[in-house]
Amino acid sequence: MNKIMVIGAHAGDAENMAAATVLQHARGGPRHGDASASRATATATLLHMTLGEAGHPTLPPDVYAEQRKQEVQESARLMGAKAIWLSYRDGELPVNDDIKLKVCDLIRQEKPAVILTHWKGSIHKDHIAAHEIVRDAIFYAALPAIRRELPAHRVRGVYFPENWEDMDGWRADIYLDVTAVWEDYLNVLRSHEFIRGGISSFRYFDYYTALGTTRGCLGGFQKAVALMMQPGAWVRKLGHLPELEPTCQQGGETTHI
Numbered sequence: 367m368n369k370i371m372v373i374g375a376h377a378g379d380a381e382n383m384a385a386a387t388v389l390q391h392a393r394g395g396p397r398h399g400d401a402s403a404s405r406a407t408a409t410a411t412l413l414h415m416t417l418g419e420a421g422h423p424t425l426p427p428d429v430y431a432e433q434r435k436q437e438v439q440e441s442a443r444l445m446g447a448k449a450i451w452l453s454y455r456d457g458e459l460p461v462n463d464d465i466k467l468k469v470c471d472l473i474r475q476e477k478p479a480v481i482l483t484h485w486k487g488s489i490h491k492d493h494i495a496a497h498e499i500v501r502d503a504i505f506y507a508a509l510p511a512i513r514r515e516l517p518a519h520r521v522r523g524v525y526f527p528e529n530w531e532d533m534d535g536w537r538a539d540i541y542l543d544v545t546a547v548w549e550d551y552l553n554v555l556r557s558h559e560f561i562r563g564g565i566s567s568f569r570y571f572d573y574y575t576a577l578g579t580t581r582g583c584l585g586g587f588q589k590a591v592a593l594m595m596q597p598g599a600w601v602r603k604l605g606h607l608p609e610l611e612p613t614c615q616q617g618g619e620t621t622h623i
Protein backbone atom coordinates (compact mmCIF):
# COMPACT_ATOMS: atom_id res chain seq x y z
CA MET A 367 0.00 0.00 0.00
CA ASN A 368 1.15 3.56 -0.66
CA LYS A 369 2.39 5.67 2.19
CA ILE A 370 2.09 9.38 3.00
CA MET A 371 4.78 11.01 5.14
CA VAL A 372 4.01 14.36 6.75
CA ILE A 373 6.99 16.27 8.12
CA GLY A 374 6.32 19.22 10.43
CA ALA A 375 8.67 21.53 12.31
CA HIS A 376 6.67 21.37 15.56
CA ALA A 377 4.26 18.84 17.00
CA GLY A 378 0.85 19.98 15.77
CA ASP A 379 2.05 21.45 12.47
CA ALA A 380 1.72 18.16 10.63
CA GLU A 381 -1.72 17.68 12.15
CA ASN A 382 -3.25 21.07 11.46
CA MET A 383 -1.95 21.27 7.89
CA ALA A 384 -2.25 17.65 6.79
CA ALA A 385 -4.40 15.49 9.10
CA ALA A 386 -7.44 15.86 6.84
CA THR A 387 -5.39 14.75 3.82
CA VAL A 388 -4.00 11.81 5.78
CA LEU A 389 -7.47 10.78 6.95
CA GLN A 390 -8.85 11.06 3.43
CA HIS A 391 -6.27 8.57 2.16
CA ALA A 392 -5.73 6.40 5.22
CA ARG A 393 -9.42 6.01 6.00
CA GLY A 394 -11.36 7.34 3.01
CA GLY A 395 -15.00 6.65 2.24
CA PRO A 396 -17.67 6.37 4.94
CA ARG A 397 -16.61 7.51 8.38
CA HIS A 398 -16.24 5.74 11.70
CA GLY A 399 -14.36 2.67 10.65
CA ASP A 400 -16.71 0.76 8.38
CA ALA A 401 -13.93 -1.50 7.15
CA SER A 402 -16.11 -3.20 4.55
CA ALA A 403 -16.71 0.15 2.86
CA SER A 404 -13.18 1.47 3.38
CA ARG A 405 -11.55 3.15 0.43
CA ALA A 406 -8.16 3.57 2.11
CA THR A 407 -5.37 4.01 -0.40
CA ALA A 408 -2.45 4.78 1.90
CA THR A 409 -0.94 4.51 5.34
CA ALA A 410 0.76 7.46 6.99
CA THR A 411 3.74 8.46 9.10
CA LEU A 412 3.95 11.84 10.82
CA LEU A 413 7.44 13.11 11.60
CA HIS A 414 7.75 15.98 14.08
CA MET A 415 11.18 17.62 13.99
CA THR A 416 10.64 19.24 17.38
CA LEU A 417 7.95 18.78 20.01
CA GLY A 418 7.12 22.51 19.98
CA GLU A 419 7.74 22.47 23.70
CA ALA A 420 8.72 26.13 24.11
CA GLY A 421 5.35 27.71 23.52
CA HIS A 422 3.45 27.16 26.80
CA PRO A 423 2.83 30.28 28.91
CA THR A 424 3.08 28.48 32.28
CA LEU A 425 4.51 24.96 31.86
CA PRO A 426 8.31 24.53 31.71
CA PRO A 427 9.48 23.12 28.35
CA ASP A 428 10.42 19.70 29.75
CA VAL A 429 6.96 19.26 31.28
CA TYR A 430 5.14 20.56 28.21
CA ALA A 431 7.29 18.24 26.02
CA GLU A 432 5.80 15.24 27.85
CA GLN A 433 2.30 16.57 27.17
CA ARG A 434 3.19 17.07 23.50
CA LYS A 435 4.31 13.44 23.23
CA GLN A 436 0.92 12.33 24.52
CA GLU A 437 -0.85 14.67 22.11
CA VAL A 438 1.02 13.50 18.99
CA GLN A 439 0.44 9.87 19.94
CA GLU A 440 -3.26 10.46 20.46
CA SER A 441 -3.66 12.33 17.19
CA ALA A 442 -1.70 9.59 15.37
CA ARG A 443 -4.04 7.01 16.90
CA LEU A 444 -7.06 8.96 15.65
CA MET A 445 -5.55 9.01 12.16
CA GLY A 446 -4.44 5.38 12.20
CA ALA A 447 -0.95 6.77 11.57
CA LYS A 448 2.53 6.34 13.02
CA ALA A 449 4.16 9.23 14.91
CA ILE A 450 7.90 9.85 15.10
CA TRP A 451 9.56 12.83 16.77
CA LEU A 452 13.14 14.04 16.81
CA SER A 453 14.94 15.55 19.81
CA TYR A 454 15.72 19.01 18.37
CA ARG A 455 14.73 22.00 20.48
CA ASP A 456 11.76 24.17 19.59
CA GLY A 457 12.98 27.41 18.00
CA GLU A 458 16.49 26.02 17.40
CA LEU A 459 16.02 23.65 14.48
CA PRO A 460 19.44 23.49 12.80
CA VAL A 461 20.03 23.30 9.05
CA ASN A 462 22.98 21.01 8.41
CA ASP A 463 23.83 17.67 6.81
CA ASP A 464 23.44 15.79 10.11
CA ILE A 465 19.72 16.49 10.30
CA LYS A 466 19.25 16.21 6.52
CA LEU A 467 20.80 12.73 6.58
CA LYS A 468 18.74 11.78 9.64
CA VAL A 469 15.57 12.69 7.73
CA CYS A 470 16.98 10.95 4.62
CA ASP A 471 17.34 7.77 6.70
CA LEU A 472 13.76 8.06 7.95
CA ILE A 473 12.49 8.54 4.37
CA ARG A 474 14.40 5.41 3.32
CA GLN A 475 12.95 3.58 6.33
CA GLU A 476 9.32 4.68 5.83
CA LYS A 477 9.41 4.60 1.99
CA PRO A 478 6.65 7.18 1.39
CA ALA A 479 5.17 7.64 -2.08
CA VAL A 480 4.25 11.20 -1.14
CA ILE A 481 5.66 13.76 1.32
CA LEU A 482 3.75 16.76 2.68
CA THR A 483 5.75 19.47 4.42
CA HIS A 484 6.13 23.20 5.00
CA TRP A 485 6.30 25.71 2.17
CA LYS A 486 9.43 27.88 2.45
CA GLY A 487 7.60 31.23 2.58
CA SER A 488 7.07 31.16 6.34
CA ILE A 489 7.13 33.62 9.21
CA HIS A 490 8.67 30.94 11.47
CA LYS A 491 12.38 30.17 11.24
CA ASP A 492 11.85 26.49 12.14
CA HIS A 493 9.35 26.11 9.28
CA ILE A 494 11.82 27.65 6.81
CA ALA A 495 14.51 25.31 8.15
CA ALA A 496 12.18 22.31 7.86
CA HIS A 497 11.47 23.12 4.20
CA GLU A 498 15.18 23.13 3.34
CA ILE A 499 15.94 20.04 5.42
CA VAL A 500 13.14 18.02 3.83
CA ARG A 501 13.95 19.21 0.30
CA ASP A 502 17.55 18.02 0.62
CA ALA A 503 16.64 14.88 2.55
CA ILE A 504 14.34 13.83 -0.30
CA PHE A 505 17.22 14.40 -2.73
CA TYR A 506 19.67 12.43 -0.56
CA ALA A 507 17.17 9.61 -0.01
CA ALA A 508 16.78 9.09 -3.76
CA LEU A 509 20.49 9.15 -4.56
CA PRO A 510 22.13 5.67 -4.53
CA ALA A 511 25.52 7.39 -4.28
CA ILE A 512 24.56 8.57 -0.78
CA ARG A 513 25.58 5.38 1.00
CA ARG A 514 23.59 4.79 4.17
CA GLU A 515 22.37 1.73 6.03
CA LEU A 516 19.21 1.50 3.90
CA PRO A 517 18.97 1.57 0.09
CA ALA A 518 17.85 4.61 -1.87
CA HIS A 519 14.16 5.48 -2.06
CA ARG A 520 12.57 7.91 -4.51
CA VAL A 521 9.61 9.97 -3.31
CA ARG A 522 7.07 10.32 -6.16
CA GLY A 523 5.28 13.50 -5.04
CA VAL A 524 5.91 16.47 -2.75
CA TYR A 525 3.13 18.84 -1.67
CA PHE A 526 2.94 21.88 0.59
CA PRO A 527 -0.35 21.99 2.53
CA GLU A 528 -1.89 25.25 3.70
CA ASN A 529 -0.49 26.53 7.01
CA TRP A 530 -1.31 29.99 8.37
CA GLU A 531 2.38 30.65 9.09
CA ASP A 532 3.62 29.59 5.62
CA MET A 533 1.58 31.77 3.27
CA ASP A 534 4.25 33.99 1.63
CA GLY A 535 4.18 32.95 -2.03
CA TRP A 536 1.98 29.91 -1.32
CA ARG A 537 -0.87 29.19 -3.70
CA ALA A 538 -3.69 26.66 -3.95
CA ASP A 539 -2.91 24.24 -6.80
CA ILE A 540 -5.13 21.38 -5.60
CA TYR A 541 -8.46 21.35 -3.76
CA LEU A 542 -8.93 18.01 -2.05
CA ASP A 543 -12.40 16.88 -0.99
CA VAL A 544 -12.20 15.93 2.71
CA THR A 545 -15.92 16.13 3.50
CA ALA A 546 -16.11 12.44 4.50
CA VAL A 547 -13.38 12.77 7.13
CA TRP A 548 -14.06 16.30 8.37
CA GLU A 549 -15.32 15.42 11.86
CA ASP A 550 -12.37 13.07 12.33
CA TYR A 551 -10.03 15.90 11.34
CA LEU A 552 -11.59 18.18 13.95
CA ASN A 553 -11.08 15.47 16.58
CA VAL A 554 -7.39 15.29 15.64
CA LEU A 555 -7.15 19.06 16.08
CA ARG A 556 -8.87 18.85 19.48
CA SER A 557 -6.24 16.38 20.72
CA HIS A 558 -3.75 19.29 20.94
CA GLU A 559 -4.20 21.84 23.73
CA PHE A 560 -2.62 24.68 21.73
CA ILE A 561 -5.09 24.12 18.88
CA ARG A 562 -8.09 23.99 21.24
CA GLY A 563 -7.09 27.42 22.54
CA GLY A 564 -5.69 29.05 25.66
CA ILE A 565 -1.97 28.74 24.87
CA SER A 566 -1.44 30.80 21.73
CA SER A 567 -3.08 34.11 20.87
CA PHE A 568 -3.72 32.65 17.39
CA ARG A 569 -7.18 31.02 17.05
CA TYR A 570 -5.96 27.74 15.51
CA PHE A 571 -9.19 25.79 15.81
CA ASP A 572 -11.35 28.59 14.45
CA TYR A 573 -8.90 29.21 11.60
CA TYR A 574 -8.64 25.62 10.36
CA THR A 575 -12.36 25.01 10.84
CA ALA A 576 -13.23 28.09 8.78
CA LEU A 577 -10.55 27.25 6.22
CA GLY A 578 -12.17 23.89 5.48
CA THR A 579 -15.41 25.69 4.66
CA THR A 580 -13.68 28.39 2.60
CA ARG A 581 -11.65 25.88 0.58
CA GLY A 582 -14.79 23.77 0.21
CA CYS A 583 -16.62 26.75 -1.28
CA LEU A 584 -13.78 27.44 -3.71
CA GLY A 585 -13.25 23.78 -4.60
CA GLY A 586 -16.89 22.87 -5.05
CA PHE A 587 -16.99 20.51 -2.06
CA GLN A 588 -18.63 20.69 1.36
CA LYS A 589 -15.21 20.67 3.06
CA ALA A 590 -11.81 20.82 1.40
CA VAL A 591 -8.14 21.44 2.01
CA ALA A 592 -5.81 23.09 -0.47
CA LEU A 593 -2.29 22.03 -1.34
CA MET A 594 0.51 23.63 -3.32
CA MET A 595 2.51 21.56 -5.80
CA GLN A 596 6.27 21.77 -6.13
CA PRO A 597 7.23 24.69 -8.37
CA GLY A 598 7.48 23.28 -11.86
CA ALA A 599 5.53 20.10 -11.07
CA TRP A 600 2.55 21.33 -13.08
CA VAL A 601 4.68 21.67 -16.25
CA ARG A 602 3.34 19.55 -19.10
CA LYS A 603 5.49 18.39 -21.97
CA LEU A 604 3.37 18.31 -25.12
CA GLY A 605 3.66 18.34 -28.90
CA HIS A 606 0.50 20.43 -29.23
CA LEU A 607 -1.72 22.53 -27.02
CA PRO A 608 -4.33 20.22 -25.44
CA GLU A 609 -7.21 22.04 -27.18
CA LEU A 610 -5.46 21.82 -30.55
CA GLU A 611 -4.50 18.16 -30.63
CA PRO A 612 -4.19 16.90 -34.21
CA THR A 613 -6.82 14.63 -35.67
CA CYS A 614 -6.60 12.19 -38.57
CA GLN A 615 -9.21 11.40 -41.20
CA GLN A 616 -10.29 7.74 -41.33
CA GLY A 617 -12.98 6.88 -43.89
CA GLY A 618 -14.62 10.21 -43.50
CA GLU A 619 -14.60 10.04 -39.72
CA THR A 620 -12.51 12.29 -37.59
CA THR A 621 -10.60 10.41 -34.94
CA HIS A 622 -8.53 11.78 -32.14
CA ILE A 623 -5.06 10.34 -31.96
Ligand SMILES: [Zn+2]
Pocket residue numbers: 375376379490493
Ligand atom coordinates in the same frame (compact mmCIF):
# COMPACT_ATOMS: atom_id res chain seq x y z
ZN1 LIG B 1 5.23 25.33 13.79
